[in-house]
Amino acid sequence: MALHTPPLRQKNPHLPFGDHQHSRFYGQDILSVNQFNREDLDYIFGVAAEMQEMVRRVGSFDLLKGKILANLFYEPSTRTSSSFTSAMERLGGSVIPINEVRYSSVSKGESLPDTVRTLECYADVIVLRHPETGSAALAARYASKPLINAGDGIGEHPTQALLDLYTIQAELGRVDGLTVTMLGDLKYGRTVHSLARLLSRFNVRIHYVSPEILRMPTEIIQELKEKGVAQSEHAHLEEVLGETDVLYVTRVQKERFSDPAEYDMVKDSYVITPEVMRAAKEEMIVMHPLPRVGEISMDFDDDPRAAYFRQMEYGLYVRMALLAMVLGKA
Ligand code: NCD
Numbered sequence: 001m002a003l004h005t006p007p008l009r010q011k012n013p014h015l016p017f018g019d020h021q022h023s024r025f026y027g028q029d030i031l032s033v034n035q036f037n038r039e040d041l042d043y044i045f046g047v048a049a050e051m052q053e054m055v056r057r058v059g060s061f062d063l064l065k066g067k068i069l070a071n072l073f074y075e076p077s078t079r080t081s082s083s084f085t086s087a088m089e090r091l092g093g094s095v096i097p098i099n100e101v102r103y104s105s106v107s108k109g110e111s112l113p114d115t116v117r118t119l120e121c122y123a124d125v126i127v128l129r130h131p132e133t134g135s136a137a138l139a140a141r142y143a144s145k146p147l148i149n150a151g152d153g154i155g156e157h158p159t160q161a162l163l164d165l166y167t168i169q170a171e172l173g174r175v176d177g178l179t180v181t182m183l184g185d186l187k188y189g190r191t192v193h194s195l196a197r198l199l200s201r202f203n204v205r206i207h208y209v210s211p212e213i214l215r216m217p218t219e220i221i222q223e224l225k226e227k228g229v230a231q232s233e234h235a236h237l238e239e240v241l242g243e244t245d246v247l248y249v250t251r252v253q254k255e256r257f258s259d260p261a262e263y264d265m266v267k268d269s270y271v272i273t274p275e276v277m278r279a280a281k282e283e284m285i286v287m288h289p290l291p292r293v294g295e296i297s298m299d300f301d302d303d304p305r306a307a308y309f310r311q312m313e314y315g316l317y318v319r320m321a322l323l324a325m326v327l328g329k330a
Contacts (some may be wrong), residue, residue: 011144026328029140030148033158033198041201045166047321047330048314055090055317063329064093070123072115073099073150074106074130079290079312080150080160084127087319096123113142120145125326128152146326154188154256159322160289161194163315168246170314171285171307175199181207181240183270184250184295186216188257191289192250196220200227207240208233211266214252237270241279247272249288249295273297277305287311 011027024043028035036044054061069088073081077099085095096119098104106115112130116139119126126143128136129150136149136156151157168175180199182192186208196206197220206229208216215233224231234240241247249272257263272286277300285307288296292308300306324330 025325029146030158031136032156033161033194038201044321048166048317051320052317060090062092063324064091067093067327068123070096070119070126072128074101083315083319087323112139116143151190154190156194157190158194160191161198163318164195165198166318167311167314175202178245179205179243180246181244182248183209185214185252186210187214188253189250200224200229205230209237211269245284247286251293274299
């Protein structure tokens with residue numbers, strides 16, 4: 001059945017008294033990194049740094065007291081789902097968790113637009129993860145409350161890219177001038193799709209290292225080329241590891257393969273070990289959105305360059321910032 005798609009509505013048009021000046025993203029959806037310019041990024045990261053400081057000092061506070069988040073997950077998640085829950089609760093709000101859509105009316109055949117229109121009766125903001133590219137944009141058209149894309153198939157994962165960029169800035173002190181190497185499944189990995197786009201706002205060089213069948217989609221390479229980003233594709237990590245400032249490792253996305261034999265062929269293409277990392281700079285970082293399934297050896301975890309666990313923590317502060325912003329409280 002073809003869905004009737006309503007036009008975009010202005011969300012939350014009535015700003016509460018006093019919220020005008022500091023509510024850049026009030027009532028807005030977060031669907032793609034393309035909606036953020038550098039000034040927006042500075043603003044988000046400024047708020048995230050304040051959140052980080054508040055969590056360190058007091059743990060939780062009441063900025064979003066009385067607000068409710070619907071956390072709607074049609075795909076598995078540990079970090080994204082629980083960091084949004086933690087973010088909301090640390091801000092004094094509460095959460096409707098729907099992470100087993102099997103037990104919701106989705107299993108009775110309810111459409112995404114209807115599920116979203118239901119949840120917004122009970123919640124002030126919706127976080128959505130869904131296996132189809134474009135699903136977040138579709139859901140946002142039906143919702144009058146702000147909707148945050150927590151991963152739409154192989155499309156985008158904007159909040160992950162924001163926390164990735166925050167991590168780079170926090171760990172290395174800058175983004176301009178860096179060489180970023182993305183490794184692994186660049187075809188199906190939505191985190192690298194969003195991160196590459198977000199990095200195009202900066203003066204960076206990007207290397208893509210992947211097996212032939214998992215190369216970065218040409219439309220993304222083209223998009224970045226038009227923005228003047230220096231990019232190159234490689235089959236072997238050794239070619240670029242020595243000049244890399246940020247090594248962004250990804251999991252081969254097993255669930256996106258139609259042919260299991262193809263997955264088996266490429267699943268162990270690259271493994272980061274202390275030996276491999278001897279060829280890398282002393283001052284650089286290794287990131288991973290996690291979960292990892294063998295592409296970074298646990299023997300590397302104690303290396304100061306291993307930033308992936310710190311990256312998860314930064315995610316909490318960035319998601320606190322985003323929730324406060326879309327709800328008009330930042
Ligand atoms: C990523 C995702 O879901 O796209 N995980 C995450 O959100 N931290 C990466 C992955 O699943 O490999």
